[in-house]
Amino acid sequence: xxxxxxxxxxxxxxxxxxxxxxxxxxxxxxxxxxxxxxxxxxxxxxxxxxxxxxxxxxxxxxxxxxxxxxxxxxxxxxxxxxxxxxxxxxxxxxxxxxxxxxxxxxxxxxxxxxxxxxxxxxxxxxxxxxxxxxxxxxxxxxxxxxxxxxxxxxxxxxxxxxxxxxxxxxxxxxxxxxxxxxxxxxxxxxxxxxxxxxxxxxxxxxxxxxxxxxxxxxxxxxxxxxxxxxxxxxxxxxxxxxxxxxxxxxxxxxxxxxx
Amino acid sequence: xxxxxxxxxxxxxxxxxxxxxxxxxxxxxxxxxxxxxxxxxxxxxxxxxxxxxxxxxxxxxxxxxxxxxxxxxxxxxxxxxxxxxxxxxxxxxxxxxxxxxxxxxxxxxxxxxxxxxxxxxxxxxxxxxxxxxxxxxxxxxxxxxxxxxxxxxxxxxxxxxxxxxxxxxxxxxxxxxxxxxxxxxxxxxxxxxxxxxxxxxxxxxxxxxxxxxxxxxxxxxxxxxxxxxxxxxxxxxxxxxxxxxxxxxxxxxxxxxxxxxxxxxxxxxxxxxxxxxxxxxxxxxxxxxxxxxxxxxx
Numbered sequence: 001x002x003x004x005x006x007x008x009x010x011x012x013x014x015x016x017x018x019x020x021x022x023x024x025x026x027x028x029x030x031x032x033x034x035x036x037x038x039x040x041x042x043x044x045x046x047x048x049x050x051x052x053x054x055x056x057x058x059x060x061x062x063x064x065x066x067x068x069x070x071x072x073x074x075x076x077x078x079x080x081x082x083x084x085x086x087x088x089x090x091x092x093x094x095x096x097x098x099x100x101x102x103x104x105x106x107x108x109x110x111x112x113x114x115x116x117x118x119x120x121x122x123x124x125x126x127x128x129x130x131x132x133x134x135x136x137x138x139x140x141x142x143x144x145x146x147x148x149x150x151x152x153x154x155x156x157x158x159x160x161x162x163x164x165x166x167x168x169x170x171x172x173x174x175x176x177x178x179x180x181x182x183x184x185x186x187x188x189x190x191x192x193x194x195x196x197x198x199x200x201x202x203x204x205x206x207x208x209x210x211x212x213x214x215x216x217x218x219x220x221x222x223x224x225x226x227x228x229x230x231x232x233x234x235x236x237x238x239x240x241x242x243x244x245x246x247x248x249x250x251x252x253x254x255x256x257x258x259x
Numbered sequence: 260x261x262x263x264x265x266x267x268x269x270x271x272x273x274x275x276x277x278x279x280x281x282x283x284x285x286x287x288x289x290x291x292x293x294x295x296x297x298x299x300x301x302x303x304x305x306x307x308x309x310x311x312x313x314x315x316x317x318x319x320x321x322x323x324x325x326x327x328x329x330x331x332x333x334x335x336x337x338x339x340x341x342x343x344x345x346x347x348x349x350x351x352x353x354x355x356x357x358x359x360x361x362x363x364x365x366x367x368x369x370x371x372x373x374x375x376x377x378x379x380x381x382x383x384x385x386x387x388x389x390x391x392x393x394x395x396x397x398x399x400x401x402x403x404x405x406x407x408x409x410x411x412x413x414x415x416x417x418x419x420x421x422x423x424x425x426x427x428x429x430x431x432x433x434x435x436x437x438x439x440x441x442x443x444x445x446x447x448x449x450x451x452x453x454x455x456x457x458x459x460x461x462x463x464x465x466x467x468x469x470x471x472x473x474x475x476x477x478x479x480x481x482x483x484x485x486x487x488x489x490x491x492x493x494x495x496x497x498x499x500x501x502x503x504x505x506x507x508x509x510x511x512x513x514x515x516x517x518x519x520x521x522x523x524x525x526x527x528x529x530x531x532x533x534x535x536x537x538x539x540x541x542x543x544x545x546x547x548x549x550x551x552x553x554x555x556x557x
Contacts, residue, residue, distance in 0.1 A: 005333050015364035019349070022360050026351040095347035099408075102311045102341035103364040104333045259274070259305075259314035 083162025122155025
């Protein structure tokens with residue numbers, strides 16, 4: 001008789017990851033290029049543009065403030081968008097998920113594998129802005145070594161959120177609504193380019209439920225010195241966000257993929 | 260008695276108000292090639308999706324390779340290969356990379372991986388194109404690669420969903436030869452198709468599906484003898500003449516069907532001397548298909 005089916009089988013998740021890694025070998029140049037150039041442009045634009053007007057923000061050099069803030073932006077851009085578009089393309093246009101689910105892989109393992117892969121990329125690409133900022137004068141510190149794992153953790157949440165968005169949207173054109181109504185505000189009210197302390201109170205409250213804000217704070221503290229329980233709280237929020245988005249992504253992808 | 264490769268009993272699948280599969284029974288004995296023949300919309304593709312648990316039945320019993328679905332579907336999927344109707348290869352990867360990915364998805368051990376890829380390349384006759392990107396392959400090669408991909412793990416059961424749809428005749432025959440080889444090697448096969456010739460040539464048993472149900476089941480020759488008799492009479496003529504022939508035939512209780520330019524009178528061997536002028540030919544599976552499904556063949 002058959003053994004009881006196992007959930008989150010390592011072999012199945014590995015299969016999904018291998019597919020992504022092998023595919024990555026055919027497009028890594030373009031992705032790496034944009035992931036490196038984009039934060040550089042942001043750093044240059046904000047660092048030199050605003051940096052000429054303001055020299056210091058919230059106790060930091062403006063270049064340092066923006067350099068660390070851009071990490072969170074890079075994490076967001078390298079996770080939520082590839083997850084949204086990649087997922088939609090793979091299930092709707094390329095029918096890749098039909099092939100994967102015909103193999104001994106369940107939707108839960110499929111979503112987990114995809115999210116882990118994108119999180120790994122976010123861990124790497126999310127750290128690039130720090131290297132760029134160092135070129136512009138950011139001092140290296142030991143705490144920076146924790147930035148890739150932070151970027152991975154936040155990337156996992158945003159990747160899961162992207163998969164969830166793709167599972168919920170009927171058409172790829174609807175992504176525009178999500179981008180304008182949800183992602184752009186989250187991206188701006190996160191303390192990346194200006195501190196949230198200057199915002200009206202409602203916006204400050206809103207920022208606190210924005211996972212990206214917690215990522216920004218955590219990265220800043222990682223670079224300039226952790227602040228005890230505050231950072232434990234930031235980690236907790238990012239983990240909670242990741243777990244919630246992951247489970248919801250599985251639930252709605254199952255609804256989408258299995259009739 | 261050996262356990263059947265597939266056994267479905269009373270399977271029902273609804274999509275809202277539409278019942279796509281409506282009390283469907285199907286048997287694929289171990290080592291047999293069964294053709295699932297039916298017009299578009301008969302429920303063939305839904306049945307295929309039920310077999311991989313990409314659709315969950317509302318009622319009925321489903322067993323694949325001795326595993327009850329959907330609960331134990333993963334164990335069944337590990338031992339079966341699926342060739343989808345729509346090409347879903349990774350087009351920016353090479354032939355070999357596509358196969359490599361599936362050796363992981365089908366959990367082939369590291370030691371056997373190389374060998375599995377070589378065997379699949381050989382079966383699909385793609386060994387000399389291993390380094391080519393999928394984008395560069397012809398339609399026929401892509402389809403062969405799809406079959407090879409479904410075979411990397413030497414499955415006991417192969418599902419083919421409309422394997423030759425949209426292929427030109429020469430490529431179709433190439434693929435038939437490949438399926439025939441797998442069949443002779445003992446792989447159980449379930450093949451859905453709406454090409455009569457494909458089912459007649461490759462399948463030992465044919466299940467005719469219409470409106471979500473099995474309306475006939477048996478070896479092609481037996482189905483023909485049972486439902487369409489030995490001979491058919493094709494009567495040609497202008498539309499007015501064809502209507503007249505149909506009218507007369509109905510009056511005499513002869514079974515007929517329209518074939519575009521002619522009216523076919525079935526069981527022509529039983530007609531007496533006053534049958535209309537026409538061409539006699541052996542009855543075939545197409546006659547059965549049209550009789551049972553009420554659909555015209557295109």
